Amino acid sequence: MRYSLLVISQEAEDANISDEMMEWGRAAFDAYGKSLDAAGVLISADILQPVSASTTVTVRDSALRVQDGPFADTKERLNGTFVIEVPDLDAAIAWAEQCPAAQYGAVEIRPSAIIFRDGAWRGQE
Amino acid sequence: MARPGMTAAGAHDAAAAGAATDAARDTARARAESVARESYGRLLALIAAPGGDIPSAEDALADAFLEALTRWPAAGIPGNPEGWLLTVARNRLRDRWKSTAVRRTVPLDPTVLFGLSGSLDPPAPLSLDDVDPDEIPDKRLELLFVCAHPAIDPGIRTPLMLQTVLGFDAARIAVAFSLPESTMAQRLVRAKRRIRDARIPFTVPGLSELSGRLPAVLEAIYGAYAIDWQGVAGPSVRESLAAESLYLATVLAALLPREPEVLGLAALLSFSLSRAPARAAPDGSTIALDDQDPARWDRELIRQGEMLLRRAHGFDRIGRFQVEAAIESVHCDRARSGETDRPALLALYGALVRIAPTLGARVALAATVGAVEGSAAGLAALDSVAVLPGADGFQPAWATRAHLLAQAGRVRDARVAYQRAIALCADAGIRSRLQEQCALIGAA
Numbered sequence: 205m206r207y208s209l210l211v212i213s214q215e216a217e218d219a220n221i222s223d224e225m226m227e228w229g230r231a232a233f234d235a236y237g238k239s240l241d242a243a244g245v246l247i248s249a250d251i252l253q254p255v256s257a258s259t260t261v262t263v264r265d266s267a268l269r270v271q272d273g274p275f276a277d278t279k280e281r282l283n284g285t286f287v288i289e290v291p292d293l294d295a296a297i298a299w300a301e302q303c304p305a306a307q308y309g310a311v312e313i314r315p316s317a318i319i320f321r322d323g324a325w326r327g328q329e
Numbered sequence: 330m331a332r333p334g335m336t337a338a339g340a341h342d343a344a345a346a347g348a349a350t351d352a353a354r355d356t357a358r359a360r361a362e363s364v365a366r367e368s369y370g371r372l373l374a375l376i377a378a379p380g381g382d383i384p385s386a387e388d389a390l391a392d393a394f395l396e397a398l399t400r401w402p403a404a405g406i407p408g409n410p411e412g413w414l415l416t417v418a419r420n421r422l423r424d425r426w427k428s429t430a431v432r433r434t435v436p437l438d439p440t441v442l443f444g445l446s447g448s449l450d451p452p453a454p455l456s457l458d459d460v461d462p463d464e465i466p467d468k469r470l471e472l473l474f475v476c477a478h479p480a481i482d483p484g485i486r487t488p489l490m491l492q493t494v495l496g497f498d499a500a501r502i503a504v505a506f507s508l509p510e511s512t513m514a515q516r517l518v519r520a521k522r523r524i525r526d527a528r529i530p531f532t533v534p535g536l537s538e539l540s541g542r543l544p545a546v547l548e549a550i551y552g553a554y555a556i557d558w559q560g561v562a563g564p565s566v567r568e569s570l571a572a573e574s575l576y577l578a579t580v581l582a583a584l585l586p587r588e589p590e591v592l593g594l595a596a597l598l599s600f601s602l603s604r605a606p607a608r609a610a611p612d613g614s615t616i617a618l619d620d621q622d623p624a625r626w627d628r629e630l631i632r633q634g635e636m637l638l639r640r641a642h643g644f645d646r647i648g649r650f651q652v653e654a655a656i657e658s659v660h661c662d663r664a665r666s667g668e669t670d671r672p673a674l675l676a677l678y679g680a681l682v683r684i685a686p687t688l689g690a691r692v693a694l695a696a697t698v699g700a701v702e703g704s705a706a707g708l709a710a711l712d713s714v715a716v717l718p719g720a721d722g723f724q725p726a727w728a729t730r731a732h733l734l735a736q737a738g739r740v741r742d743a744r745v746a747y748q749r750a751i752a753l754c755a756d757a758g759i760r761s762r763l764q765e766q767c768a769l770i771g772a773a
Contacts (some may be wrong), residue, residue, distance in 0.1 A: 205528045228509050292381075292530035293480060 206247065206316040207296040211284035213309025215254050218279070232304035240288060240299065247287035255281050280309065287316075351400070357401035361394055364410045372411065376418050378531040381475075383521040384491060385422060393418040402668040413736050415689035462596035469494055470584045472529040473577070477545035478529050485520045486545065492517055493572050505570055539588075547650060550577045554598055575602050576624035582637065592641035593651030599634035600657035603627040614758025623664035631661045649685040652677055656693075671701045688714070688723050696729045724753035728763060735770045743770050 213219075219261040221229070233251070240246040251259075262269045274281060284305065290296050293313070300311040316326045371391070377386035395415045407413040475481075477488040488506060491497040503513035523529075534542045553574035569731050575598040582595040607625035610616050638654050656677045663669050678694035691714045699707020710728055731746035747767035754760040 291476075292528045294530050294532070297480070312526075317526075 209286040211305040211311040245288045251284040333559040351401040361397045371492040374472035390419040486549040514575035561706040589641040589644040596637035598653035652681045703756045706734045707733045
């Protein structure tokens with residue numbers, strides 16, 4: 205079963221992060237990425253740029269609308285994703301618990317519904 | 330009792346019977362209903378466990394019960410009805426999987442894209458195929474842990490248990506929870522989809538996690554019993570829910586015999602149910618504990634409670650349900666000794682408030698302080714409870730206050746407190762008892 209662990213937190217700039225915290229974060233995420241990898245559950249891991257760099261696309265009545273900024277403008281934002289392949293929700297919760305962001309933000313677990321693989325959209329394994 | 334399987338089956342009963350005689354049909358029907366009652370949760374848990382798909386398992390089981398009503402009258406009732414039902418349900422599931430397997434590569438299904446549905450591929454049915462219908466394993470414990478999983482909304486856990494493990498239909502659960510049937514049905518459907526789509530595993534947590542996960546299971550079972558005391562449903566539904574919660578606790582105690590709080594909960598429910606025969610007045614109203622005739626209490630259930638509580642205490646790990654059971658045990662001991670040991674209650678309520686400081690426990694402690702140390706001490710204890718959130722709308726707090734004020738001779742204050750308690754009381758029997766007590770204080 206594939207799950208996305210969505211890292212929801214304040215952005216570094218808003219959170220006034222000290223150098224020590226930044227150093228801790230770098231080391232913690234490095235270790236987290238390596239342990240996901242070593243366990244063989246990691247599909248992909250991305251830490252995202254701030255929402256100031258994001259662009260939101262909508263199409264309404266065939267008209268393309270491109271807007272600067274995130275879809276929902278809130279204090280806490282989607283700042284990273286970890287896509288993992290694990291047997292069930294308990295395993296996903298265990299990995300989310302290990303994520304450093306769980307300690308200062310939140311990690312939302314979203315099961316994948318369908319996956320594009322080998323040229324077609326497919327259901328979960 | 331209405332089981333979902335039987336509800337669906339009953340609707341088609343007449344058409345299905347064919348040439349069978351009425352008598353054979355009635356026998357088959359009675360047998361199917363009794364199997365449904367005893368085995369519904371066991372069969373559902375087993376069928377749903379491999380893929381975590383409760384809705385499909387419910388459908389397959391409903392089909393199997395329907396087929397039983399069609400076939401049993403003519404062919405005779407099979408020697409192993411449970412195994413028969415399991416095999417039919419398993420075949421139904423396999424048919425479904427075959428037909429969905431065609432869609433293995435899916436064209437983009439709009440319901441998925443819009444977040445309306447989850448996984449499209451069927452889960453591997455392998456482990457269900459390995460099950461010998463003659464030796465049906467018990468997966469109900471796993472199902473209980475699924476229902477009380479931390480990813481499931483606490484408010485739907487008890488209804489989910491009542492439906493999946495005990496086979497209550499949504500209509501009956503809705504009555505017990507004072508909700509419209511459609512609302513309850515929708516919440517149950519959502520919870521079951523969530524279990525399937527997020528893939529909540531059918532497993533009993535390992536020892537290291539068990540202590541963290543077990544309280545939610547106990548809480549949900551206790552929830553079925555606690556409905557009893559909130560005056561939200563008719564007495565008959567309330568009594569049957571309390572009996573079903575005792576049944577669940579007993580199943581759990583048999584499956585986890587080394588967990589003292591499980592034994593404590595089963596003991597608590599045994600004691601409480603033992604008083605059910607004495608609780609209802611001839612007019613259907615509720616009789617308060619101290620006014621009940623102990624001769625009408627069920628001795629067998631009291632013995633069962635004592636036995637469970639002794640076993641729980643043997644593990645020397647005290648917990649909320651064990652203390653509550655000990656309190657119930659003191660009350661039940663009035664059947665033997667003729668009086669209630671108030672000092673023992675005082676010590677136990679003190680312990681309960683330390684472990685689980687609920688409003689109910691605090692008010693009960695204050696009432697017992699009043700009974701043992703006098704009304705002034707009781708009122709002082711109650712004053713410290715009154716400032717807590719929710720206390721102002723808590724009927725027992727006002728009833729206790731009224732009672733203590735009347736004892737202290739503060740007639741006018743007592744009347745005001747009685748009026749407040751009466752206004753908050755949802756149970757007709759308790760309300761009329763409060764009205765009587767209120768009327769008596771002027772005369773004294």
